[in-house]
Every structure is written in structure tokens, then in C-alpha cells.
Amino acid sequence: MQSQDVAKRPAPGTAADRVVDVEQAEAALVEHYPRLVRLAYLVLPPGLGRGRRVLTAHALVQRALPRGRASAPVIPAQSTGRDGDPGYAYVRLQVVRTALEAGLPLRRRAWPKRAQLPPLLPQVWGLRLFPRSGGADELALDQLLSTLPGPARAAYVLRGLEKLPDGDVRKVLTGAGVEPDDVDEALREAETIPAARYPLLDSPEFDPCSLQARPTDLMRRRQHGKAALAAAVALGVCGALVALPGDGWAPDGAAAPPYAKNPAAEAALDPGRLLKVSPVAWKTSARTDFSVWPARGALVRDEALLRRALAVLARPGATVRVSATPDTPAGGPSGPPQLLYAGDVDNARVVILYDGLRIARYAEPKGGTAGAALDFARVDGASGAESGAIVLGRADGNVRYLTAPWVTEAGERDLTKPGAGMMGLTITDGITSPLSSPATRTGTCTTWNVLQLTDASGSHLLTDLGELVPARLTAGRPSSPKSAAGAEALKTWAPFACSLADTRGQGVRTVNVWSYTRQSLPDATGSAEWVCTRAETWRGDGTRVLAQFRTPGGLFGAAVAKAGDVPSCGPRDPHVLAGVLWKSEAGTWYLLAAGDKGTRSVRATGGVTGSADGNLLAVRARQGAKADLKGTLKDGRPVGGLH
Structure with a gap:
């Protein structure tokens, strides 16, 4: 297990150490920034949630530079461009150390470490940033990593992502402040996840530099804003009333309740009101779309599962992985959606809902709700x-x-x-x-x-x-x-x-x-x-x-x-017109261009000039030449070449 205290940075004192200055470390950080952020993201505890892990990973890497000159143990990086680079070894060591610190629990009688606090920078207001969702393999790996303590998770990532042998993994963990006994245990625990999953560590699922942006909970944000405004107004009124002569406070006023109930929203969260189409409705309906799909699956009567799916659909929590096809609106439906499926699929419980515009798929692990995912796809007009x-x-x-x-x-x-x-x-x-x-x-x-x-x-x-x-x-x-x-x-x-x-x-x-x-x-x-x-x-x-x-x-x-x-x-x-530079077997270069059969003529200008009646053009050209294509259709309209 990981000790509750992380040792200070190792001081120089051996001949094996190399001296690293700020410029050298900064060059390594800038060159390998995406890999370092991915390393921090994978080592950070998944319980932070995807959004906070992204921002924390960037903050830890950006704070990894030394203040002056520092020593770094010689730990090879095993990859072209990083092999033997002391600057990269130093920055990587600091990233692992602070990522492990971020996973330590806060204690009452000790000041929190900087890495344990939410990052001040980078910071994004009004948006949730998270990597693109991967497949079931990436989800399963993330769940397995979440079961490991911090040092074991770091050991697995250093083995799989950095391709370090166990001797160098041991050096990195020891340099990051993990006790020797805990290092041995971390290496053993890391072996509980198969090495065959190493390639998944390079997946876009774990890339904090390639992000999706979604709004935060707009209703909650609006409510908080109204509450803050109301509190400020109330504070001003109270101050004015206290300053008035006499009793100051008035009797009960005509105050409205803080939240008005919305019957449509309540109905959308009630699993008992889910629409379930008859299994034979499609046979007599003139429609062939999702609206006539029956509800299938062994868990269509599991109200607890359906209630969780509807609640997440309306207000996904910070730990839920939400993805959507481009321009698909998120958020809950305006009324009870239609249930298409509820059942077990591989190692997950899956619920699929349809609201006339979107398909929503809620999935949670069979062992609990940690790591739940919500995916949206737009399907309006599908038939x-x-x-x-x-x-x-x-x-x-x-x-x-x-x-x-x-x-x-x-x-x-x-x-x-x-x-x-x-x-x-x-x-x-x-x-x-x-x-x-x-x-x-x-x-x-x-x-x-x-x-x-x-x-x-x-x-x-x-x-x-x-x-x-x-x-x-x-x-x-x-x-x-x-x-x-x-x-x-x-x-x-x-x-x-x-x-x-x-x-x-x-x-x-x-x-x-x-x-x-x-x-x-x-x-x-x-x-x-x-x-x-x-x-x-x-x-x-x-x-x-x-x-x-x-x-x-x-x-x-x-x-x-x-x-x-x-x-x-x-x-x-x-209609279409396109061209290509092509080299014949004799070594001669040509510009070839072709339009569809409705093209009357084709003309090339720029680096290659030529014209031809009909929809085909072939003229000699130089290697690397660039040309603009114009065509005329049989009805006289112009057509431009695709670029």
C-alpha cells in the first residue's frame, strides 16, 4: 500500500545523478508535453472525475519544471527522442510524484499538499472538458486501474506507456517517494492487469490533449446564479430594514417557493411512465422507425436501474462519461422517453432510450455505478x-x-x-x-x-x-x-x-x-x-x-x-470534377482530370495549362506542379474542381 507521506525530492549526492537546468527541463516538457499529460492523467485517481483529472494533469505537468538547477537520476526513457534525456527523466519523475500526492487523502492535522488541491490554472468556466470516449475495452481498463492503489497504477502505466523495465520503474517510484516495501507490492499488484492491455494506454480515451467540450449543468448553474442574486438582494433589503426606525422586520411576506415543480420533468424521471411499445405494433404500423421498436431485454422491469438511467439522462454527474455525436443536444427529454432495451451486455447493464430526436445509451458496470457512461446519437428522421x-x-x-x-x-x-x-x-x-x-x-x-x-x-x-x-x-x-x-x-x-x-x-x-x-x-x-x-x-x-x-x-x-x-x-x-498528378511507367508526369458524364469541357490553369472537350483531360506536367481545374457542364453551368 502507498504510505501516507511522500518523501521530498531526492537531493543530488551520487555520481549517477545528472544536473538538469530549467532550460533543459523546459525543452523536454514542451517536446513531450502530450505524453507527460497522458502519464499524469493515467496515474491520477479516477475518482477525481474525468473533467478534474484533465485539468489537474495539465496543471501538474506545467508545474514540473525545477526552480533552478536540479539533479535527476539516470532513468532511460526507452523511446526515440527521450532515451537518456535527463530533462525528460526529471520532468517525468516530478509528474509521477505529484500525481501520487494528488491521490493521498487529506488529513486534519497536516497542511494539504499543493497537488491535493484543485488546480488554480488551467481553469475553464461554464464548460466540461473530457477526452473522447473509447470503447468497452478502454472502459474496462479504466475500471481495472481504478481498483489499484496509486503506486501500482503508476507502475502499470510506466511499464505500458513508457516501456520501462521493472528496474527503472522501481527507480521512478522510489524517486517519487514511495517506500521500498510499497514499491515491491506495487509491482506485484500491477501484474493483476494483463500486459496485453498496454496498447490501450495510447487510446484517445486517455488523451487529455484531445478534448470534447460540453456545457456544465445549465439548470443548476442558472439556479445558483439566481440564488446568489437573491441572496445579495436579500442582504441589501435586510440591511435597509435594520436601519429603519421601529420594529424593522415586517410580518410574513408573499414569498414564492424557491423551486416550482415541473410536471413534465417529473414524468420524464418516473420509470413507471416510460413508453413501452407492443411487440407486434410494427407489424400493423405504416412506420418503420424507432418509434415502433418494442422494449426488449431481461431488465425492462428493473425500476431501480431504469430510475438511475433516467436520472443520469436528465442530470449526469461529474463522474459520468458523456459523449454525443456532433450537434446532438444533451440533457433530459421533455417527457417520458420510449424504452428500447434494458439488459446485461458483456460486463455492463445497458439501458437504451429514444425520445423522438435522439437515442441515449446508459451503461454501468455490473458491480456498481462507478464508471457509468451516457452516449447520445441524433436520429431524427431515421426510417x-x-x-x-x-x-x-x-x-x-x-x-x-x-x-x-x-x-x-x-x-x-x-x-x-x-x-x-x-x-x-x-x-x-x-x-x-x-x-x-x-x-x-x-x-x-x-x-x-x-x-x-x-x-x-x-x-x-x-x-x-x-x-x-x-x-x-x-x-x-x-x-x-x-x-x-x-x-x-x-x-x-x-x-x-x-x-x-x-x-x-x-x-x-x-x-x-x-x-x-x-x-x-x-x-x-x-x-x-x-x-x-x-x-x-x-x-x-x-x-x-x-x-x-x-x-x-x-x-x-x-x-x-x-x-x-x-x-x-x-x-x-x-456533378464532380477532380484531378491528380500521375507518373507513367515511362517516368513521365501527367495531370489527369475527370468530371462526370454531364461535363462538356475541362480546363487546367496555373502550374499546368491545358484544356479538352468532354469530361476527361490528360496533359504533361512537372512533378509537384499545382493547377486549378474548371469545367463546364452540358447545360452551360460552371463546375469547380475539388481540392
């Missing part, structure tokens, strides 16, 4: 295939879905291999068996697994992009896209499936791929394919258009142009 599935949970790189009651078959297929066929998934009470998810995958993309659902209208493809509701995939001309489950659509998607990674976490509703033309290459080696993909979001704006180019024999396409919030390649303006 048919767009309301075919909701993410129940993610674990070990897999995802499980709750499917619509009208789904008759589910399967998994690799979008990069159109001829590989579909692998069937079992559906039990609407829940699919686990399938591989590309949502949090890192590294080189070689596969992209998607969900295929079949209902009375046909088969549809959905992909997990890291949010509550998977995005629907379509293919074809933007004015009339079709399901991507057909054979031709699968062939079109295959070389460009990995480009979906560019749309993760953006609140995407649908992604359409359109092979708008082919172009014969100047060296007579075949023809290249030009494709545009367009991702539409639930909020309407934030669309992402990507033009891609694939040469003969290429397994994957290359993105050559990208644009956001433009009508190109969409239902309002189904």
Missing part, C-alpha cells in the same frame, strides 16, 4: 434501413447490435472482398452475435467488416463508425442511390472501403459511393477508375466529399481531393 440497428456494446474489438424487429437475417461481410460472401450471425431477442468492428482499429487498413441486414424490402449494409447508430452504405448516382448489398455495388465499394475511416466520429448518417467515370491512361496501360464518396450527417451540415482515383491492378483507391459542406456529388448537385 427503414437507417433505423435497422443500434450498437449495444463493444468489447475486444467486436461489436454487438440490437436490431429492428422486422430484421429477418443478419450477417457479417468484409467490404474489401466482395466475392468472399456473408458470414451469418445469430439473432437472439433482437441481439446479434459479436462481429468484428473497424471503429477503433488503428494501423494499416486491409479489411473493413460491415453488418448486412435483411428484411422484407431487401438487404442493406451498415458500418460501425464509432457511434451509437451505424451508418448506412449505398452506391450509385447521387440522385438515385441503391443499397450497397448488391453484387455490382460491392465491387464498387471494395477498393474504397478503407476511406470510411475518414468519417469516424462525425455523426454520419449515410455514405454513398459513385463510380462516375473511367479514363484511359496516356501510357496505354489500361484505364483508371474515378470515384467519389459522399458522407451525409444527421445534422445536415458537415458533409464530407472525397474524390478517389484507382489505377489498373491497384487493390485500393487513392484519395486525390476532399471537400466539406459542398453540394458536389450529392442529390442537389450530382
